[in-house]
Amino acid sequence: MPLSFYKKPGMVVYVTCGDPDLATTRAVVLAAIEAGADVIELGVPFSDPVADGPVIQRASERALKHGTCLAQVLTLAAEVRQQAQSTGLVVFSYLNPILRMGMEKFCMVARHAGVDGVLVIDLPVEEAGEYLRTMQVHDLAPVFLAAPTSPDERLKRIAEASRGFVYAVSRTGVTGARQQVAADAKKLVRRLRRVTKLPIAVGFGISNAEQFAEVGKFADAVVVGSAIVETIERNRGREAEAVGEFVGNLTAVSLARV
Amino acid sequence: MAALEELDREYGKAKRDPKFQRRLEELLRTYAGRPTPLSFARRLTQKLGGAKIYLKREDLLHTGAHKINNCLGQGLLVERMGKRRVIAETGAGQHGVATATVCALLGFECVVYMGTEDMRRQELNVFRMRLLGAEVRGVESGSRTLKDAINEAMRDWVTNVRTTHYLLGSVLGAHPYPTMVRDFHRVIGREARAQILKAEGKLPAAVIACVGGGSNAIGIFYEFIKDKKVRLIGVEAGGRGEGLGEHAARFRGGSPGVLQGTYSYVLQDSAGQIANTHSVSAGLDYPSIGPEHAALRDAGRAEYVPASDAEALEATTLLARTEGIIPALESAHAVAEVVKRAPRMKKSDVVIVNISGRGDKDIGIMRESLKLE
Numbered sequence: 001m002p003l004s005f006y007k008k009p010g011m012v013v014y015v016t017c018g019d020p021d022l023a024t025t026r027a028v029v030l031a032a033i034e035a036g037a038d039v040i041e042l043g044v045p046f047s048d049p050v051a052d053g054p055v056i057q058r059a060s061e062r063a064l065k066h067g068t069c070l071a072q073v074l075t076l077a078a079e080v081r082q083q084a085q086s087t088g089l090v091v092f093s094y095l096n097p098i099l100r101m102g103m104e105k106f107c108m109v110a111r112h113a114g115v116d117g118v119l120v121i122d123l124p125v126e127e128a129g130e131y132l133r134t135m136q137v138h139d140l141a142p143v144f145l146a147a148p149t150s151p152d153e154r155l156k157r158i159a160e161a162s163r164g165f166v167y168a169v170s171r172t173g174v175t176g177a178r179q180q181v182a183a184d185a186k187k188l189v190r191r192l193r194r195v196t197k198l199p200i201a202v203g204f205g206i207s208n209a210e211q212f213a214e215v216g217k218f219a220d221a222v223v224v225g226s227a228i229v230e231t232i233e234r235n236r237g238r239e240a241e242a243v244g245e246f247v248g249n250l251t252a253v254s255l256a257r258v
Numbered sequence: 259m260a261a262l263e264e265l266d267r268e269y270g271k272a273k274r275d276p277k278f279q280r281r282l283e284e285l286l287r288t289y290a291g292r293p294t295p296l297s298f299a300r301r302l303t304q305k306l307g308g309a310k311i312y313l314k315r316e317d318l319l320h321t322g323a324h325k326i327n328n329c330l331g332q333g334l335l336v337e338r339m340g341k342r343r344v345i346a347e348t349g350a351g352q353h354g355v356a357t358a359t360v361c362a363l364l365g366f367e368c369v370v371y372m373g374t375e376d377m378r379r380q381e382l383n384v385f386r387m388r389l390l391g392a393e394v395r396g397v398e399s400g401s402r403t404l405k406d407a408i409n410e411a412m413r414d415w416v417t418n419v420r421t422t423h424y425l426l427g428s429v430l431g432a433h434p435y436p437t438m439v440r441d442f443h444r445v446i447g448r449e450a451r452a453q454i455l456k457a458e459g460k461l462p463a464a465v466i467a468c469v470g471g472g473s474n475a476i477g478i479f480y481e482f483i484k485d486k487k488v489r490l491i492g493v494e495a496g497g498r499g500e501g502l503g504e505h506a507a508r509f510r511g512g513s514p515g516v517l518q519g520t521y522s523y524v525l526q527d528s529a530g531q532i533a534n535t536h537s538v539s540a541g542l543d544y545p546s547i548g549p550e551h552a553a554l555r556d557a558g559r560a561e562y563v564p565a566s567d568a569e570a571l572e573a574t575t576l577l578a579r580t581e582g583i584i585p586a587l588e589s590a591h592a593v594a595e596v597v598k599r600a601p602r603m604k605k606s607d608v609v610i611v612n613i614s615g616r617g618d619k620d621i622g623i624m625r626e627s628l629k630l631e
Contacts, residue, residue, distance in 0.1 A: 047531040048405065050412045050518060057399060069529035095516045100530030122519065149260045149419060173417035 003088040003116045003141055003164035005038050005199055009216030009254065012201050013247060014041040014092060014225030016059035018068025019232060022076055024239050028232060029080050031244035036251060038221065039088035039165075039201075040080070041119065044073050046094040051121045053176025055226040059233065070097040070106070074113045081114030088164070090117040090143060103131060107138035117141035117164045125154070125161050132161055145169050146192060148184040159196035165221065166196055170204045176226045178205035186218050213253035224250060261419045266434040268339050273441070278334060285330050289363070290320045292327075292445065296453035296610070301580040309463065309603035311596055313583070314450045314478060314612045323586065323615030324446060324474045325356035325427060331442035333360035336423045343367045343422040347411040349376055349404030349470065350541035350588060351383025352615055353427030358392035360425075368392040371410040375402035376540045383619050401534040404470070404544045408518050428471025429548035432519035436548055443477025450610055451481045463607035464489040464599070467614065468591040469562065470506070470541045472548035474614035483559060491599075492551060493591040495537030496564030502527065506535040507564040508547045509555060515546075522549040538567035538623065539587035541615075565594035571627050573597055574617065586615035587623065 004010075013032045017025045029040050045063035049056060070093065077089050091110055098106045098120065110118065118140055123131060125144050135142045141163035146155055149172055159166055170185035171178070185202050192200050202215045203223025207230075215222045228243055235242035272278040286292040295318065299311040316324040336344060344366045348354030354370040361368035370387055374396040377384050387394050400406040408430075415424040429436040447465075454462055465482055467475035469492035482488045497505030505511065508523040515524035517532055525533040525545040537543040554560035565573075573593035578584045585593055589612065596611050603609065617624065 047400065048409050048517060050409045051416070053413070061399075064531060067529075069531075071529070096524070096526065096532070097530035099515055100526065100528070122516070147260075151260060154260070172419055174413045 002086055003039060003090070005221045007038070009212070009219060010038040010199070010201070010221030011036055011247070011250065012039040012041060012203065012221055012223040013037040013228055014043055014223060015232070016043040016045055016056055016063055016229055017073045017076055018045055018063030018066070019059040019229065020062055021066065022068065022072060026076055026079055027240035028243045030083055031240040032228070032247045033084045033087050035244045035247035037087065037247060039090060041090045041092040041223070041225070042073055042077055044070050044091065044093035044097055046097060049094065051174055053174040053226060055230050055233070056175050059229045070101055074109050074115070077110070077115050078113035088117065089115045090119055091115055092119045092121065095120050095123045103134045107134050107140055111138040111140055115140065117143050119143040119145070119167065121145065125157050128161060143167055146188065148172060148188045152191065152195070155192055156195045159192065159198065162196070162198060165199040165201050166192055167223065168192060168200050168202045168219070170202050170206070170215070173204070175204055185215060189218050209250050209253040212250045216254050261415070262432055262434070264339065265335070268335055269434055269438050272335055272338060278338070282331055282334055286327065286445065290326045290330060291318060293449045294318050296450055296457065298457070299581050302577065303600070305580055306597060306600040308600040308605065309607040309609045310605070311600055312454060312457070312462070312608065312610045313581070314446060314610055316446060316474065317583065317585065317589070317613045317616035321352070321356045321359050322618060323352040323356065324443060324477060325353045326359065327445060327477070328427065328439050328442040328473065329353070329356040329360040329425060332423070332425045333364050333366070336366060336425070337364060339423065341421060341423045343369070343418065344425050345369045345371065345411050345414050345422055346425045346427060347371045347404065347407035348427065349407065349543060350539065350586070351376070351380040351387070351619060352541060352586070354392070354394070355383050355386050355390070357425050357427070358387040358390035361392065362390045369414065370394050371397050371407040371414070373397045373402035373404065373406045376404065376407070379623055380540055380619055381622065403535070403540065405517070405532065412518065428473045429476050429550060430471045430518065430520050430546065436520070436550055439473055440476045440480060440550060443473050444480050446474065446477040446612065447479060447481030450478055454608065454610060458608050460608065461485050461488050462610045463603060464491055464609045465612070466491045466493065466592045466595050466599075466609065467612040468493045468542060468588045469547060469551060470495070470544050470588060472551045474612055476548060476550055478610070478612045479554070479560060483554070490554065490560035491595060492560055492562040493595045494562055494564045495535075495539060495542035495591060496566040496569070497536040498567050503534045504536050505564065506537045506543050506545065508545065509562040510564055512545070517546045520546060520549055522546050522552045538570060538627070539591065541586070541588040542591065563595060565591040569594040571624070574624060575628060583613065584617035585613050586617050587620045589614045590617070
């Protein structure tokens with residue numbers, strides 16, 4: 001089962017696919033895997049990324065400029081799968097591109113491409129009935145976001161619907177790096193532990209090795225997104241190399257402690 | 259999600275609370291200027307030579323449009339929930355102005371998100387909001403219009419959800435917004451129905467309203483839904499052409515999809531990316547439509563037609579010169595439809611057009627487009 005974390009803390013790396021182009025995304029993903037990522041979130045660019053901060057908004061715009069679409073992201077997933085058999089692959093998308101393709105067709109193609117899980121960021125668990133049934137038929141793991149503001153009852157629902165891991169959002173708000181990862185995160189992980197045995201990945205705002213180590217103390221895995229996308233943005237022409245270095249350095253503090 | 263549940267709960271309680279309803283009713287009467295008149299459009303009727311035309315005068319409300327109905331309602335809810343910070347999106351600026359007004363009245367901090375393209379074309383409303391003490395934040399992403407302003411307001415809301423209320427201005431977004439906003443605007447149709455029965459002793463053959471998100475339209479339609487013989491006609495922005503990106507006629511070029519938490523008809527491309535839209539009227543310039551309109555249309559209870567930029571501008575001049583009323587460019591789309599439809603109707607028929615707002619905010623665009631000098 002590729003959606004597992006072999007070391008503590010595990011690392012989940014997010015990229016916006018097609019930024020700046022799909023060939024670069026493939027190279028970036030392989031470099032991240034090489035440098036230690038356990039799970040890759042393949043972000044599908046969307047015209048209206050309401051849950052994202054400015055960094056991923058800019059990446060989405062760049063990717064959409066040359067028409068990157070969900071079908072291409074699934075093709076990319078299949079290519080990555082050929083090169084990396086034990087890495088978890090999660091498609092990270094807004095709902096509309098999936099609806100447009102058709103839920104059934106999307107799940108079929110995704111499974112065939114070797115995708116393990118799907119995170120639909122604007123699909124609340126309360127509305128996910130049909131989605132969950134289709135995902136189950138195709139043996140795909142649905143991943144849901146849990147927020148610090150979610151009441152216990154909702155956390156329970158999220159935990160019950162999730163497979164693979166639960167994605168705990170470290171604080172309220174959109175994606176993007178923050179100076180401090182709120183104490184909210186630790187509390188949320190504690191609350192989630194009471195309702196699930198699944199690994200818990202914490203994300204939103206983690207951008208350096210210190211934060212990675214800090215969160216890694218209480219979470220099973222750490223998600224790094226905007227910081228990766230920003231590294232891609234800042235290193236035109238040597239994106240894969242830069243991301244490889246960045247990912248390698250992220251674990252430096254945690255490893256030093258071992 | 260937790261905030262939506264809280265809002266749903268509070269709204270449910272407020273709806274049943276006579277004290278809340280009395281306070282809202284009093285503010286609508288003593289502050290906003292309700293009831294608004296239903297004016298018989300004598301010269302327009304003569305000129306078109308068909309059905310008898312009445313205008314529901316939401317343009318006479320405080321702040322110049324129907325938007326204040328919903329803002330007062332949600333403002334009182336904010337008080338109940340004990341929040342102090344209010345955010346809103348705005349397209350034409352009418353909802354932004356109404357929100358800034360209510361925040362001044364009730365003493366809330368107010369931030370309004372507005373696309374920079376809309377800020378340019380609705381300059382006057384930007385100044386009004388600032389004068390009322392609101393902070394106007396320009397949004398540079400996407401087409402820099404209403405849709406992008408909503409995206410940014412949603413981002414603010416998820417970040418500051420514990421202290422902030424998102425005062426959404428149309429029948430869009432996640433539950434409970436579409437039903438709650440509709441309920442606050444139902445007063446338009448309730449008044450209009452009673453007024454027409456008093457004036458004419460019968461129901462109208464048709465009710466016509468412009469539809470962006472669809473708040474003024476659902477507000478005037480709702481009370482007539484049960485009157486099966488009354489045709490309900492929504493008018494979308496036909497813009498400057500039929501191609502994707504040239505208009506905001508969701509029922510002509512859209513297909514089912516999800517935007518900003520609403521499942522409805524959406525203008526989108528084959529990969530599910532939301533399309534840009536165009537309309538001379540900022541308030542109709544939006545790629546999706548309130549889900550209740552989609553339901554009314556699919557059930558065959560309401561029909562939706564486009565009016566082009568040019569038709570809306572022409573209707574503006576016509577209404578100004580026959581009735582002495584300068585409508586907002588949004589409302590002018592509804593007028594454009596009655597111009598087409600009234601001559602084909604019987605003289606004994608009565609039709610109501612909702613004049614959802616007044617045209618002062620659009621004077622700059624009208625001046626550029628109409629070239630009267």
